[in-house]
Structures are given as structure tokens and as C-alpha cells.
Amino acid sequence: MNARTVLILGIKELRGLLRDPIMLVLIVYSFSLSIWTSSNAAPEALANAALSIVDEDQSHLSSRIVSSFYPPWFVPPTMITAAEIDSRMDAGQDTFALHIPPDFERDVLAGKTPAVQLSIDATRMSQAFTGGGYIQQIVTAEVSEYVAGYRSAPDPPVELALRARYNPSLDPGWFGAITSVIQSITMLSLVLTGAALIREKEHGTVEHLLVMPVTAAEIMLSKIWSMGLVVLLGSGFALVVVVQGLLAVPVQGSVLLFLAGAVLMLFAMTALGIFMATVAGTMPQFALLMMLVLMPLQVLSGAMTPRESMPEIIQTIMLAAPNTHFILLSQAILFRGAGIETVWPQFLALAVIGTVLFRLALRRFRGFLR
Structure with missing residues (x-):
């Protein structure tokens, strides 16, 4: 050769x-x-999703929930009324609409299980598929943390600390x-x-x-x-x-x-x-x-x-x-x-x-x- x-x-x-x-x-x-x-x-990750919120409770807990949605997962949420949900979603202005009912904080502290409505534009498949889970986790975490702080619950004996080595x-x-x-x-x-x-x-x-x-x-x-x-x-x-x-x-x-x-x-x-x-x-x-x-x-x-x-x-x-x-x-x-x-x-x-x-x-x- x-x-x-x-x-x-x-x-x-x-x-x-x-x-x-x-x-x-x-x-x-x-x-x-x-x-x-x-x-x-990155279609599997939620990014800059359009979210509107109807806050009929106007309480400290509902304000915490509203402030928990921020970039890069969501754009700053738009505060609307309940009558605007359908029209805004039909016009493609929102992918998610979160409706917090009246007396939400009072019912939570009383031990009741009030319902929070989440409307999703399912035509936006990539965001709709993962966004609902993100919003559910955020709302649940804020409510749990608020209730625990209000009732002065003791800290758990064991806390799990997660650290990602390559990509924190x-x-x-x-x-x-x-x-x-x-x-x-x-x-x-x-x-x-x-x-x-x-x-x-x-x-x-x-x-x-x-x-x-x-x-x-x-x-x-x-x-x-x-x-x-x-x-x-x-x-x-x-x-x-x-x-x-x-x-x-x-x-x-x-x-x-x-x-x-x-x-x-x-x-x-x-x-x-x-x-x-x-x-x-x-x-x-x-x-x-x-x-x-x-x-x-x-x-x-x-x-x-x-x-x-x-x-x-x-x-x-x-x-x-x-x-x-x-x-x-x-x-x-x-x-x-x-x-x-x-x-x-x-x-x-x-x-x-x-x-x-x-x-x-x-x-x-x-x-x-x-």
C-alpha cells in the first residue's frame, strides 16, 4: 500500500x-x-408560557401563588377577570388560565379542600403537556409552605438536598x-x-x-x-x-x-x-x-x-x-x-x-x- x-x-x-x-x-x-x-x-421543557390569573380571593396566599410564576418557565402573569378567560384563550393570548376562587385562603386554613380551576389551551401541545404539571406543583408547594408556616409546624427531621453535578x-x-x-x-x-x-x-x-x-x-x-x-x-x-x-x-x-x-x-x-x-x-x-x-x-x-x-x-x-x-x-x-x-x-x-x-x-x- x-x-x-x-x-x-x-x-x-x-x-x-x-x-x-x-x-x-x-x-x-x-x-x-x-x-x-x-x-x-428544548421542546420537553416549559419556556415563556403565557399565563393569566383570576384572583377573586385577594389574600396573602393568593398573592404568594401569583408571585410564584416567573421566567424562564412563564412570562409575568396577566391579571384578568373570569369573564375574560374564554375570549383570551380563543384569541390565542393565553396558554394557561388559573382561577383562584373567593375565600380560598380561609377555606385552606379551615382544613377544607377548595378547588382551583386551571384552563389549558391544548392546541399548544408541547407546552400544554408539561405546563399543567408545572402549575400544579407550584400551587401545591406554595399552599403547603403557607399552611406549614401559619401553623408553625416543626421542621422535618430529615431534609433531602439535591445537587446536580454537571448541570446545576x-x-x-x-x-x-x-x-x-x-x-x-x-x-x-x-x-x-x-x-x-x-x-x-x-x-x-x-x-x-x-x-x-x-x-x-x-x-x-x-x-x-x-x-x-x-x-x-x-x-x-x-x-x-x-x-x-x-x-x-x-x-x-x-x-x-x-x-x-x-x-x-x-x-x-x-x-x-x-x-x-x-x-x-x-x-x-x-x-x-x-x-x-x-x-x-x-x-x-x-x-x-x-x-x-x-x-x-x-x-x-x-x-x-x-x-x-x-x-x-x-x-x-x-x-x-x-x-x-x-x-x-x-x-x-x-x-x-x-x-x-x-x-x-x-x-x-x-x-x-x-
Whole structure:
């Protein structure tokens, strides 16, 4: 195997990528705007929900409840009358309307169970789904604290103190930004190598390579190092400039150690991308095949749902997927500040899986060239 040949062929791949504006836009978007969107969207968290309150009690307890709704979960509540609830919700001005009845404080202190009405605009699904629980918890906590203070109840003998190590405020944007970087590495390593091979076939340059003194391994390695380098540089830029710089999301561990793990991940995924391209043959077929492969990899690897909550058989099967180990080492390094002494099993697993995928892809690629 000639290293100079692999270098020259890889430079040819980079020049071909520069002449593909769609791929360039995809790369720039994946490592910039996509990460910013994932960090700020956070659909599972309530943010700036519109709330109006009808306070017919005008007591100290109702004032405490009104003052407990504040950003970033809610916008400052609007005080309205009961007759305005339906019209404001029909006009889309409010997502939630809380109605505190008269004599609410007196009934609570008397040991009764007065009802508080909460109207929800269910057409705003993402906020309506979580907002009702937020409001119920806030009202219940304020009433319980007020009653306990009024009756001078003794302090409980045991108090549970919760401390979040990496993300003290449990801001979902922190996790969303880093998870988006990991997912972009997985996706682009498949797309770029597969598209590079199919582009060779569609443009007829595969036949040119066949008459040159190059081997299938040299052609594969050239595509792997060139496309892998593009994704590696993009991920480094995204992590340092976008995540740490623009979004101000802290990283606990070593960025260089994470990028070292990304190199092994790219080796495995680019080999898989070449294998898929030889199976598909055309770009539309490759796109369909990528959807069938990429979605299970993203969903079942632990990026979206913790592996511990999945059935054991799924956890065992997904150990054969490279991005399962990459997500484990990424979370350990970036979230918990782990070193190589902790994540070396994931590094070893990625190296073994990458070698197996490379050999399978090389065998398939030789048949593809013939």
C-alpha cells in the first residue's frame, strides 16, 4: 500500500467535495445552526408560557401563588377577570388560565379542600403537556409552605438536598447542544463517504480508477481519511466555537480526548458508509437505506433515551453499534470529566468494531469494483 497514493486520492476527494455546494451547506448547517437550534428548542421543557390569573380571593396566599410564576418557565402573569378567560384563550393570548376562587385562603386554613380551576389551551401541545404539571406543583408547594408556616409546624427531621453535578440548573439546552454534535458526527460520516463513492460511480470516475495502479484498500482509505478529516474539523469547531463559545455550555473533560474518540468513531462509521453505498448503488437508494440504518442507531444507542431504560436484549444488540460506545465515552468525557483510564473500554470497542466494519466494507468494495 502506497501512502502517497492514498494522500493524493484523498485530496481528490476533498476537491470533489468543494464542488458539491449541497454537501457544503449540509456540513456548515450541521455544525452551526443545527446545534444552536437543538440547544434552544428544548421542546420537553416549559419556556415563556403565557399565563393569566383570576384572583377573586385577594389574600396573602393568593398573592404568594401569583408571585410564584416567573421566567424562564412563564412570562409575568396577566391579571384578568373570569369573564375574560374564554375570549383570551380563543384569541390565542393565553396558554394557561388559573382561577383562584373567593375565600380560598380561609377555606385552606379551615382544613377544607377548595378547588382551583386551571384552563389549558391544548392546541399548544408541547407546552400544554408539561405546563399543567408545572402549575400544579407550584400551587401545591406554595399552599403547603403557607399552611406549614401559619401553623408553625416543626421542621422535618430529615431534609433531602439535591445537587446536580454537571448541570446545576438542569438546563436541557446544555444536553441538547452536545448531543447534536454527537449526532452530526454520526450522520455526516455516513453521508459524506457514501455520497463520495456514489458520486464516483455516477460521474464515471470509478472506471478511471480501475485502469490506474491503485488498490481497493487505497481507494477506501483515501475516502475514509478525507471525509473523516472534514467531519473531525467540523466537530472540533462546533464544540469549541459554537458550544463553548456562542452557547456558553461548559465542557468538563478534555476536548482532545473526545476528538481522539471521534477519530475511532469516524473510522468505523465511514467504513459503514462505504459498505452501505456498495449495497445501494444509487443516491436515492442510499438515502432510503441511510434512513433505515441511521434512525435505529440514533434512537437505540442512548443519545435520546438512556440505555438503562431499554430492554436488556436491545442493550446487548446495540453493543455491536459503534455510536453506542461513542455516546458512552462522549458523555463520560464531556459531562463527567472522565479520563482515558475510565473510557479505555469504549476506545477499544470502537477500534475492534471499526476494524471489522472496514474488512467487511473492503470485501464488498472489491466486489463492487469488479
